Structure formats: structure tokens, C-alpha cells
Amino acid sequence: MAIFLDKNSKVIVQGITGREGLFHTQRMLAYGTNIVGGVTPGKGGTHVDGGSASAAASNLPVFNTVKDAVDATGATHTIIFVPPPFAADALYEAHDAGIGLAVAITEGIPAHDMLKVVATTKSMRIIGPNCPGLVSPGKALVGIMPSGVFASGRIGMISRSGTLTYEIVDMLTRAGLGQSTCVGIGGDPIIGTTFVDCLEAFANDPETDAIVVCGEIGGSDEEDAAAFIKAHLPNKPCVAFIGGRSAPKGKRLGHAGAIISGNFGTPESKLAAFAAAGVPVADRPSEIPDLLMSRLAMHA
Numbered sequence: 001m002a003i004f005l006d007k008n009s010k011v012i013v014q015g016i017t018g019r020e021g022l023f024h025t026q027r028m029l030a031y032g033t034n035i036v037g038g039v040t041p042g043k044g045g046t047h048v049d050g051g052s053a054s055a056a057a058s059n060l061p062v063f064n065t066v067k068d069a070v071d072a073t074g075a076t077h078t079i080i081f082v083p084p085p086f087a088a089d090a091l092y093e094a095h096d097a098g099i100g101l102a103v104a105i106t107e108g109i110p111a112h113d114m115l116k117v118v119a120t121t122k123s124m125r126i127i128g129p130n131c132p133g134l135v136s137p138g139k140a141l142v143g144i145m146p147s148g149v150f151a152s153g154r155i156g157m158i159s160r161s162g163t164l165t166y167e168i169v170d171m172l173t174r175a176g177l178g179q180s181t182c183v184g185i186g187g188d189p190i191i192g193t194t195f196v197d198c199l200e201a202f203a204n205d206p207e208t209d210a211i212v213v214c215g216e217i218g219g220s221d222e223e224d225a226a227a228f229i230k231a232h233l234p235n236k237p238c239v240a241f242i243g244g245r246s247a248p249k250g251k252r253l254g255h256a257g258a259i260i261s262g263n264f265g266t267p268e269s270k271l272a273a274f275a276a277a278g279v280p281v282a283d284r285p286s287e288i289p290d291l292l293m294s295r296l297a298m299h300a
Contacts, residue, residue, distance in 0.1 A: 003180070008034070009142075010076045011036065012039060012075040014078055014082055016040060017043055027141075029050045044064030046062045047062060066093045067093075067097040076099065076101070078101075083106070087106040102126050104127065105143065105144060106130070121192075126192025131184045131191070132165060137151055143184065145165065155177050217245065226240075227277070229277045
């Protein structure tokens with residue numbers, strides 16, 4: 001199994017005719033993702049070359065609206081390559097058309113826009129914004145992740161950082177630890193899907209045996225994740241990594257979400273929360289495979 005995405009997911013691309021949209025459409029198709037069309041207002045009725053060996057995928061239809069695309073293709077998922085001023089409207093449009101899951105790649109969507117989006121689109125799961133997407137290895141990839149590092153297996157991966165996702169997954173794969181689903185939740189202050197949302201889904205996935213949580217300083221998502229693990233995941237080993245632990249105090253690190261407020265969001269508060277939950281935290285990413293194998297052996 002996998003969470004949020006599998007080989008049967010029907011995906012459209014909002015912004016498919018743009019440079020980034022088309023480039024990543026071709027990459028996702030090459031991975032085997034079931035992309036059924038795209039949306040660019042004013043270009044409905046045209047087609048784009050998906051670069052796939054499949055005749056249908058190499059001649060993808062473009063629609064003027066998400067509703068048109070859903071009506072014609074039965075799309076269930078969308079990925080959004082739309083500039084920041086228009087990305088919130090793209091999410092509203094996807095929600096109103098009945099899309100079940102939207103991956104918002106766009107960086108720089110105003111936080112007040114996302115507050116409204118998250119509050120009014122609760123029937124649609126949003127991954128991101130400012131995220132690399134998600135992949136269920138061997139089934140489908142919806143995002144901008146480098147496909148070559150992933151391998152099918154039974155380890156769930158959740159991360160706020162795109163680059164650390166790829167680095168850690170590559171190490172897991174090299175250690176023979178394949179993945180069930182890897183989710184890049186995004187680094188903005190307001191995101192649609194949190195660590196806890198993903199942990200809950202992995203907790204209910206019988207084919208995920210263990211979970212890696214890759215967090216950062218700033219915000220309280222990691223503390224929330226630790227509390228959920230302690231309360232609800234006694235039988236699935238979890239390990240963690242916290243990026244930015246050596247950042248100078250008073251400095252912002254990386255993502256807009258990496259902002260420390262009072263006693264929350266500090267490296268110390270996150271380490272203490274995971275310690276209280278019995279979750280080992282790696283000092284460096286290279287330690288994660290060994291920590292994970294040790295925890296799996298303890299639960300065998």
C-alpha cells in the first residue's frame with residue numbers, strides 16, 4: 001500500500017504549458033505517474049507532448065478549467081505550477097471541481113492567502129505549498145523529486161525539507177530500506193498537511209513498518225509529531241532528524257516556517273519532545289539508516 005497516492009491516481013497539471021510545468025510533467029510521466037491532462041486558461045483544446053512512449057501520454061489534452069479537466073478525465077489529483085499571485089485561486093478552483101488532493105509546488109504564496117485556502121478547502125488534501133511533492137515508489141510521483149533515489153519498500157518518510165528528503169532517502173535506499181510513501185510537506189508557516197496528518201495515515205497503513213521524520217528548527221510541528229507518536233504509534237518504530245540545530249540564535253534559517261517563537265521551535269524543545277516520546281534523533285543524516293535498522297530489530 002501507500003498513502004495519498006498510488007498507481008491508480010489520475011493526475012492533472014495546473015500550469016502544464018509553462019516551462020516548469022511541462023518539464024516536470026514529462027519527468028512524472030517517465031516515472032509512470034498516471035497524468036491524464038493539464039490546465040492552462042485560454043489554451044483549452046490544445047495538446048502538449050508528454051514525452052512518453054505511450055501515444056496517449058505523448059498527446060496530453062489541455063483544458064481551460066479544472067472542472068473541464070475533471071469532467072473529461074475523472075482526475076482525482078492535481079499538481080500546481082502556478083505563479084504566487086494566482087496559486088491560491090488555482091487551489092480554490094481545484095477544490096470546487098472536486099479534486100481530492102492537490103500538490104502546491106509554488107513558493108511565495110502569501111501566508112494570509114493560505115490561511116483562507118486551508119480554512120475553506122477542508123474536503124481537499126493540500127500538500128505544500130513550497131514543497132517538493134510526494135512519491136509512492138514504484139507507483140507514482142507527483143512533484144519535483146529526483147526519481148532515481150527512491151526504492152519501493154516499507155519505510156514512510158515525512159520531511160519539511162526537499163533537499164534533505166532526497167539525501168536521506170538515498171541513504172535509506174543504499175542501505176536496502178525501501179520506502180512506502182515519501183511526503184515533502186513544505187516549509188511555509190501555513191501548510192495544508194502536517195507531520196501529524198502524515199503520521200496518522202502511516203499509522204493506518206499496514207504496509208508501512210517504520211517512519212522517518214525530518215524536521216527543522218522553528219514552529220511546533222515536530223513537538224506535535226512527537227506527542228502523536230507517543231500516544232498513537234507504540235508499534236511502529238520512528239526516528240527523527242532536526243535540521244538547523246547549529247544555527248546561531250536570533251537568526252532565521254531557510255524556510256519561512258523556520259522561525260523560533262519563545263520556547264517553541266528551538267532545537268532543545270524538539271529534542272526534548274522526541275526524547276519524551278522515545279524517538280531517537282540522529283545527529284547527522286548519515287546516522288538514520290543504522291538508527292532505523294536498530295529500532296526495527298527491537299520491534300521484530
